[in-house]
Amino acid sequence: MALMVRQKQSAMKPRLVVGSLLMILLLTGCTSVRTLAQGSSETPALEQSLAATSTEALASPRPSSTSTPTTTAEVTITPTASATPTASASPTPVTPTSIPYAQREQIFSEVWNIIHQNYLYPDFRGVDWDEVYLEYKPLIQRAKSNEEFYALLTEMVALLDDRHSRFLAPSAATFEDAFSTGLESYVGIGVRLVPRADGSFIQEVYPDSPAAQVGLQARDRILAIDGEPFDGGSDLYGPEGTEVRLLVMSPGGEPREVTVVRRAVQGRIVPITHRLEGDIGYLKLPTLWVNDMDAQVSGALTDMIAERPIRGLILDLRGNPGGWNYVLTGVLGHFVRGNVGLFFNQNGTKPLMISENAGPDLRSVPLAVLVDDTTASYAEVIAGVLQDVAHAYVVGVPTAGNTETIYAYELVGGARLWVAQEGFKLLNGTNIEGVGIQPDEVIDLDWTTFSEQEDPHVQAALRYFEHLSLGK
Numbered sequence: 001m002a003l004m005v006r007q008k009q010s011a012m013k014p015r016l017v018v019g020s021l022l023m024i025l026l027l028t029g030c031t032s033v034r035t036l037a038q039g040s041s042e043t044p045a046l047e048q049s050l051a052a053t054s055t056e057a058l059a060s061p062r063p064s065s066t067s068t069p070t071t072t073a074e075v076t077i078t079p080t081a082s083a084t085p086t087a088s089a090s091p092t093p094v095t096p097t098s099i100p101y102a103q104r105e106q107i108f109s110e111v112w113n114i115i116h117q118n119y120l121y122p123d124f125r126g127v128d129w130d131e132v133y134l135e136y137k138p139l140i141q142r143a144k145s146n147e148e149f150y151a152l153l154t155e156m157v158a159l160l161d162d163r164h165s166r167f168l169a170p171s172a173a174t175f176e177d178a179f180s181t182g183l184e185s186y187v188g189i190g191v192r193l194v195p196r197a198d199g200s201f202i203q204e205v206y207p208d209s210p211a212a213q214v215g216l217q218a219r220d221r222i223l224a225i226d227g228e229p230f231d232g233g234s235d236l237y238g239p240e241g242t243e244v245r246l247l248v249m250s251p252g253g254e255p256r257e258v259t260v261v262r263r264a265v266q267g268r269i270v271p272i273t274h275r276l277e278g279d280i281g282y283l284k285l286p287t288l289w290v291n292d293m294d295a296q297v298s299g300a301l302t303d304m305i306a307e308r309p310i311r312g313l314i315l316d317l318r319g320n321p322g323g324w325n326y327v328l329t330g331v332l333g334h335f336v337r338g339n340v341g342l343f344f345n346q347n348g349t350k351p352l353m354i355s356e357n358a359g360p361d362l363r364s365v366p367l368a369v370l371v372d373d374t375t376a377s378y379a380e381v382i383a384g385v386l387q388d389v390a391h392a393y394v395v396g397v398p399t400a401g402n403t404e405t406i407y408a409y410e411l412v413g414g415a416r417l418w419v420a421q422e423g424f425k426l427l428n429g430t431n432i433e434g435v436g437i438q439p440d441e442v443i444d445l446d447w448t449t450f451s452e453q454e455d456p457h458v459q460a461a462l463r464y465f466e467h468l469s470l471g472k
Helices: 021-028 101-118 129-141 146-158 170-179 293-307 325-332 378-388 456-471
Strands: 032-038 056-058 166-168 183-188 191-194 200-205 221-225 243-249 256-261 263-268 272-276 280-284 312-316 338-345 348-354 367-371 393-396 405-410 416-426
Touching: 101 129, 101 146, 101 405, 101 416, 129 146, 146 166, 166 170, 170 416, 272 293, 280 293, 280 456, 293 325, 312 456, 325 348, 325 378, 338 378, 367 378, 367 456, 378 393, 378 416, 393 456
Parallel strands: 280 312, 312 367, 367 393
Antiparallel strands: 032 056, 032 405, 166 416, 183 263, 191 200, 200 221, 221 243, 243 256, 272 280, 338 348, 338 416, 405 416
16 A cells, blocks of 8 residues: 555644655654555465454545646644543563664554544444553563564554454555565565465466466465465565476366476556456456556456457456555446445444546446455445446355454554544445355356356356346
């Protein structure tokens, strides 16, 4: 989520900022805030598990292509001292960390106060947040290392147990930023994986990569590496020129061994489009997280219909963990317009407004949307809006039910705090959180074990379009 116009809070009206955000943070110790919607806790990996880093759906304004942001920008958050519980004593830290003591105090107070002032649920989901302050302040003061300090903050925020809010140490925040570019440069074999109980599912094989050269394809499973069961970890990485022996199985096939030579890989996460039988378009949207995914989708759809019109479109959101708000609105702009839902918080509501975009207008094209239990966050919002407003036919199993909007607060030193601050309701009043999108046709089969030609969800969508055709 690196490329964005960010916001800060102050008593003054928000103002445009042109200078370096990083320099502002370092010089003032301020905290900035940006918005996104949390995704699920199970996400695709780039030859390893990405933990929770790709689980967001960002609701921040789109970055401007010019040097001057076109929307609101930095505002400082000053923790409210009066809201902070008073501890009976302030223990002297046993061993100072490399983070200055005063800075640790500032970060701890900011984390606690940001949640206290902005959290979506006034009862903190049953957690006594004042008591949390009293419990964790002495622990923070006694932290013996940076790692222990950050681990305590991570543990404290996790007490909210909402699948959304979390604290990231600086290293994790940096990785999170890098992932949002959609670009990967590393030494490996060139695949994107989703760890599964029965082997790591290959979601994408990068063109011209070592994996592509030995014939690995999307939907293959990596069962073992060098004779050891593979759990989706970092074993595919290694020195350039070294070999890795894989046990691989394709849908409907038998396990086979392949040897791949690691080398430098340049990969990019992109939407996948092609045309199925009967002029049915297929669009696989792997994530909304990549910061130009809306433009990529628009270009892919433009190319698809330039060949000849389509009489239906399958939008595949399975495994999509969510992403940026402007990617959400950009994608929806091809299919719906106007107010399509409501965000809500403790202070009221605001509409989700969809306007015309530069890409093709497909509002008259019948839609089928594929979802599964890893479709999360703004990917769920897309599915729900298209089902509710565009009358799309949804196929699969109920989605993750993980749609609250969270705000990212940039803390001094490079750490980051995500806080759940908004919920979302469809126009029909449905709150997706904890419930998920309910498919029109439930097919509870593991689609990852099928080829695309035999995929039961794809086949159901094709039957739906055939039914529409016969009904005319």
